[in-house]
Amino acid sequence: MAAGFFKAEMSMLSSTLARSYSIPFRKTPMSFDFRIAMRQNPFTRIRCSPVAAAFSSSPSHSPNFPIPGLEDVFVGYLFGRKKATEVAHVVWEKVIQKGDMVIDATCGNGNDTLAMLKMVMDDSVSGGYVYAMDIQKDAIQSTSSLLDLTLGSKEKDCVKLFNICHSKMEEIVPQNSRVRMVAFNLGYLPGGNKSIITVTDTTLLALKASERILMPGGLISLVVYIGHPGGREELEVVEAFGSSLPVSDWVCCKFQMLNRPLAPVLVFMFKRELK
Numbered sequence: 001m002a003a004g005f006f007k008a009e010m011s012m013l014s015s016t017l018a019r020s021y022s023i024p025f026r027k028t029p030m031s032f033d034f035r036i037a038m039r040q041n042p043f044t045r046i047r048c049s050p051v052a053a054a055f056s057s058s059p060s061h062s063p064n065f066p067i068p069g070l071e072d073v074f075v076g077y078l079f080g081r082k083k084a085t086e087v088a089h090v091v092w093e094k095v096i097q098k099g100d101m102v103i104d105a106t107c108g109n110g111n112d113t114l115a116m117l118k119m120v121m122d123d124s125v126s127g128g129y130v131y132a133m134d135i136q137k138d139a140i141q142s143t144s145s146l147l148d149l150t151l152g153s154k155e156k157d158c159v160k161l162f163n164i165c166h167s168k169m170e171e172i173v174p175q176n177s178r179v180r181m182v183a184f185n186l187g188y189l190p191g192g193n194k195s196i197i198t199v200t201d202t203t204l205l206a207l208k209a210s211e212r213i214l215m216p217g218g219l220i221s222l223v224v225y226i227g228h229p230g231g232r233e234e235l236e237v238v239e240a241f242g243s244s245l246p247v248s249d250w251v252c253c254k255f256q257m258l259n260r261p262l263a264p265v266l267v268f269m270f271k272r273e274l275k
């Protein structure tokens with residue numbers, strides 16, 4: 001086996017193995033089979049989304065994979081050259097539309113918040129908000145400083161920062177908001193106090209709140225770190241939650257390295273468009 005080669009597992013959290021689709025990638029010397037276990041193609045009812053189109057159109061051996069950015073980042077991830085967070089950002093880009101409202105449930109140092117803001121903001125479209133929260137004051141300060149350094153005041157007005165637990169996100173998001181995405185980057189604040197981490201009870205409450213407020217065609221995105229105490233238990237809770245969502249309304253999957261047992265795990269839960 002070539003040095004640096006690794007296996008990546010993509011498994012659907014809420015379906016059994018019945019059918020597999022091959023998605024070849026251009027610009028690479030080999031083609032990869034993403035064996036997607038599913039009872040039926042789960043993406044057929046997610047409309048208007050390039051991610052959905054990628055999987056619901058001709059499922060096998062399409063010569064033109066229709067999402068170039070996604071293609072590059074997934075191939076980079078397979079070869080160990082792209083990080084889980086980079087994959088997450090590219091998936092967000094395919095789901096988020098200009099003018100959307102999105103939630104950063106763990107804003108930390110603000111990198112994800114900033115990435116989300118660039119995806120929702122556009123001068124030609126009104127709206128476009130990121131509601132960002134963190135349980136630590138230091139994290140809110142760090143995010144605020146990053147935004148001050150990077151943004152003008154008009155853009156910064158589109159980010160609402162809250163020093164609260166994400167289990168309380170429904171208290172700060174205006175009622176009847178159409179929330180396109182809730183993103184979690186679990187674990188501890190890089191460069192901060194490593195004893196303050198996300199924990200299973202409040203993560204689960206926050207996932208349930210996300211399920212309630214997410215609009216059809218929206219996404220719950222998680223990067224789950226399992227190298228610290230409690231990380232694996234948190235992943236189990238996240239997986240159990242995703243597995244419990246009905247296949248008729250949700251598409252839930254995870255990406256996990258098989259031979260890097262401590263590598264972060266990516267979990268995506270897409271809420272299908274209404275029929």
Ligand SMILES: C[S@@+](CC[C@H](N)C(=O)[O-])C[C@H]1O[C@@H](n2cnc3c(N)ncnc32)[C@H](O)[C@@H]1O
Binds near residue numbers: 105110134136187203
């Ligand atoms: C891995 S860091 C997030 C990194 C961040 N997204 C970024 O781009 O820099 C995880 C963050 O979750 C925060 N956190 C822990 N428990 C939380 C909770 N119950 N509610 C909200 N944030 C929480 C931590 O304080 C920490 O800043």
